[in-house]
Amino acid sequence: xxxxxxxxxxxxxxxxxxxxAGCALSEVSRDVEQLRRSLAGSIDLVSFLNxxxxxxxxxxxVLRALWAETLHPLTWRFVRLLExxxxxxILDEIGAEFVEFEEACQGLVRGSLASAYALxxxxxxxxxxxxxxxxxxxxxxxxxxxxxxxxxxRLRVGDWVYDLSLAGRLRMLRQTMMAGCGPRN
Amino acid sequence: xxxxxxxxxxxxxxxxQLAEFDGKADIAEVGTVLNVGDxxxxxxxxxxxxxxxxxxxxxxxxxxxxNLEEDNVGVAIFGEDRTIKxxxxxxxxxxxxxxxxxxxxxxxxxxxxxxxIDGAGGVASTEQRTIDIKAPGIIERxxxxxxxxxxxxxxxxxxxxxxxxxxxxxxxxxxGKTSLAIDTIINQRGKNVMxxxxxxxxxxxxxxxxxxxxxxxxxxxxTTIIAATASDPAPMQYLSPFAGCAMAExxxxxxxxxxxxxxxxxxxxxxxxxxxxxxxxxxGREAFPGDVFYLHSRLLERAxxxxxxxxxxxxxxxxxxxxxxxxxxxxxxxxxxxxxxxxIFLEADAFNAGQRxxxxxxxxxxxxxxxxxxxxxxxxxxxxxxDLAQYRELAGFSQxxxxxxxxxxxxxxxxxxxxxxxxxxxxxxxxVALQVAIIYAGTQGYLDSIPLNRIKDFEKELxxxxxxxxxxxxxxxxxxxxxxxDVKTALEAVLKRLSVTSV
Numbered sequence: 001x002x003x004x005x006x007x008x009x010x011x012x013x014x015x016x017x018x019x020x021a022g023c024a025l026s027e028v029s030r031d032v033e034q035l036r037r038s039l040a041g042s043i044d045l046v047s048f049l050n051x052x053x054x055x056x057x058x059x060x061x062v063l064r065a066l067w068a069e070t071l072h073p074l075t076w077r078f079v080r081l082l083e084x085x086x087x088x089x090i091l092d093e094i095g096a097e098f099v100e101f102e103e104a105c106q107g108l109v110r111g112s113l114a115s116a117y118a119l120x121x122x123x124x125x126x127x128x129x130x131x132x133x134x135x136x137x138x139x140x141x142x143x144x145x146x147x148x149x150x151x152x153x154r155l156r157v158g159d160w161v162y163d164l165s166l167a168g169r170l171r172m173l174r175q176t177m178m179a180g181c182g183p184r185n
Numbered sequence: 186x187x188x189x190x191x192x193x194x195x196x197x198x199x200x201x202q203l204a205e206f207d208g209k210a211d212i213a214e215v216g217t218v219l220n221v222g223d224x225x226x227x228x229x230x231x232x233x234x235x236x237x238x239x240x241x242x243x244x245x246x247x248x249x250x251x252n253l254e255e256d257n258v259g260v261a262i263f264g265e266d267r268t269i270k271x272x273x274x275x276x277x278x279x280x281x282x283x284x285x286x287x288x289x290x291x292x293x294x295x296x297x298x299x300x301x302i303d304g305a306g307g308v309a310s311t312e313q314r315t316i317d318i319k320a321p322g323i324i325e326r327x328x329x330x331x332x333x334x335x336x337x338x339x340x341x342x343x344x345x346x347x348x349x350x351x352x353x354x355x356x357x358x359x360x361g362k363t364s365l366a367i368d369t370i371i372n373q374r375g376k377n378v379m380x381x382x383x384x385x386x387x388x389x390x391x392x393x394x395x396x397x398x399x400x401x402x403x404x405x406x407x408t409t410i411i412a413a414t415a416s417d418p419a420p421m422q423y424l425s426p427f428a429g430c431a432m433a434e435x436x437x438x439x440x441x442x443x444x445x446x447x448x449x450x451x452x453x454x455x456x457x458x459x460x461x462x463x464x465x466x467x468x469g470r471e472a473f474p475g476d477v478f479y480l481h482s483r484l485l486e487r488a489x490x491x492x493x494x495x496x497x498x499x500x501x502x503x504x505x506x507x508x509x510x511x512x513x514x515x516x517x518x519x520x521x522x523x524x525x526x527x528x529i530f531l532e533a534d535a536f537n538a539g540q541r542x543x544x545x546x547x548x549x550x551x552x553x554x555x556x557x558x559x560x561x562x563x564x565x566x567x568x569x570x571x572d573l574a575q576y577r578e579l580a581g582f583s584q585x586x587x588x589x590x591x592x593x594x595x596x597x598x599x600x601x602x603x604x605x606x607x608x609x610x611x612x613x614x615x616x617v618a619l620q621v622a623i624i625y626a627g628t629q630g631y632l633d634s635i636p637l638n639r640i641k642d643f644e645k646e647l648x649x650x651x652x653x654x655x656x657x658x659x660x661x662x663x664x665x666x667x668x669x670x671d672v673k674t675a676l677e678a679v680l681k682r683l684s685v686t687s688v
Contacts, residue, residue: 159216161215161276163210163213164211
């Protein structure tokens, strides 16, 4: 696991604030998504953005050809700022932070749902709805299978884990019984 | 402790536990291990974790959150970190590190988390205490007035220690620092003082040796050893003095008396330096972190004499610090000297010259112990420090002098005898009445006619006579605890008879 650079959060926050101030949040959000798709789809683009050995003028020429016409003026200005600060290498991380921040502003949280056996999309939706009511937010769950849970399911939203699995209950029972055994070596 | 249970009883207990078990959802705040190594793990997540909170790794290992940063938490791991992998989940426990306390710990050897390591079964303790708590405030304290006898002449006479005091034992390696502390523990037998010996970064064989010595002298029954040896991870070495202190505070806060020895704080500071550097805290002087002073001051501030309203209990601390080549101006020694209420300075030269305990009376001081000194000792040893200081000065000067006047020679002879008198064999602690008698003999000139090599015999003979002959002196001393004319007369009678036969 790799941590995103702290600076990514600051740039993402600044872009978000400017987008709101300029009433261009939806356009900028669309641009960010597009940029992230481009980065995910092209290793060459990632290599290019990280390569500061190229002359600045040559880099700017490529960037202009790529994005000057397609991006919203605010996003394009942001890209040029990153280029001048030699920070285009973390464009993807900034994009991820931007999306997370935007989702948080909209009251949206993402989480994972692990169950011993695959759940129907209706069940997943129901669990997400219940969790959403509990948290007061809209929850988007990514479901997955984990046979080790034996039965039931386990939810993870942010740092919080709600373990309603059979394996989790057996672990709790074990801890309760061990604690009842008195002092241990 | 083995408990006999019949199979049907076990079944019944299990059935009851199962019936009472409520299958609620297990809700926990969980983080993820980013990296791990050298006893330190960095965790992503755990955004609500408290400083000093215990966290639990998937293998059941615990750790303590020390660094709370914007995007990760630095955790000191209590145990072997080999089983922890990158990406492992880490759970918050909501608990601050605590250890078991109480009478059940007496006679046991435990680790920094209070887990027994002496193979004698579990510790049947019912109470837990947070290891890092705030020291008692000003209102809760009282003056240090009661003596804590070490049983060592040179200490009880020149640098007396009071209950609730912090007295530093400082010196190079192999100068008798640990022996001094062990003798003090041995001397607490029958004095209602519970003792705690915290071994930090020492060899396991040394800990066994200390335990055996204490057992041999019957001191282990009122002593607990908290061991974080050299092979234990740095977090355990960092934590062990705090754990020991929490155990000792149990007695202080219940109106009783406790003594704690930290052997030694240099190693604790080194463990803390290792932790801090791995946690990427900025290094300062000698690469120690900036808060190493606070580390020791907050630990030693917990030694206190409480006011009668708070039960009047006390916790006396004897921290040990090891110096390199007698350099007391290094970072840790100066820090601890400034925190404590005095220091006993041990010298390698004196030790090698056979002066044992190798206390340097010139620079050893006790800032508050004077008020706690037994009156008889105060009256007897009042001039001793001055006499010894004059002797040291004259002895140095006389090296160059070819001819000395009779007065100077007399002073030198008296000084030599007093120095000889200050010698004491290891683990041979003396009751205060005998100490006073011996020092009285020295300062009043009863030894002037006795050859230097017979001073030890004189001491032995004096102890035997005081015990054997009509016990006027001992009886009166126990009653008055001061050098009243009656006590003096009784003692002088014995000394006169003895000096005649000893010449």
